[in-house]
Amino acid sequence: AKYLLNKAYEKEIPMSMTKLQKMLYALDGVLLANGANVLNENCRAWQYGPVYPRVFVALSDGYDFIEPFENEDFSSIENDKHKNLIDKVIDIVLEKFGDKTGSELSIWSHQKGSPWHNTPQNEIIDKTLIKRYFLNGKI
Numbered sequence: 001a002k003y004l005l006n007k008a009y010e011k012e013i014p015m016s017m018t019k020l021q022k023m024l025y026a027l028d029g030v031l032l033a034n035g036a037n038v039l040n041e042n043c044r045a046w047q048y049g050p051v052y053p054r055v056f057v058a059l060s061d062g063y064d065f066i067e068p069f070e071n072e073d074f075s076s077i078e079n080d081k082h083k084n085l086i087d088k089v090i091d092i093v094l095e096k097f098g099d100k101t102g103s104e105l106s107i108w109s110h111q112k113g114s115p116w117h118n119t120p121q122n123e124i125i126d127k128t129l130i131k132r133y134f135l136n137g138k139i
Helices: 002-010 017-033 053-059 083-097 102-109 127-135
Strands: 044-046 049-051
Touching: 002 017, 002 083, 017 049, 017 053, 017 083, 017 102, 017 127, 049 053, 049 102
Parallel strands: none
Antiparallel strands: 044 049
């Protein structure tokens, strides 16, 4: 999440928690569709859409727009075998959704037939559902 935020900051894309959560969902989905399960957290079907709870708790300290994380250690990403794919997909997600608001992305993530729509509230959204959904070009 912090890596995505820094990439957004470099492109001068403002970010709110809601927008970050939906972009993480898209990032996770496209990576899964490309055979890379790199997010080490399961997404949950919260009332207002797909949410990664650990990210939510770690970064929700009262501000709306998230600043870059200076001096952050991204070595786990820099050394990941999927590094090029991660960077490419982040660029795609930021290009596709960077100008959208968190509310607009919530509407997008709530579409009928989406993994969020097909998962009981507060339950983990199965990564297989996410992968299948994004394999069908849902970004």
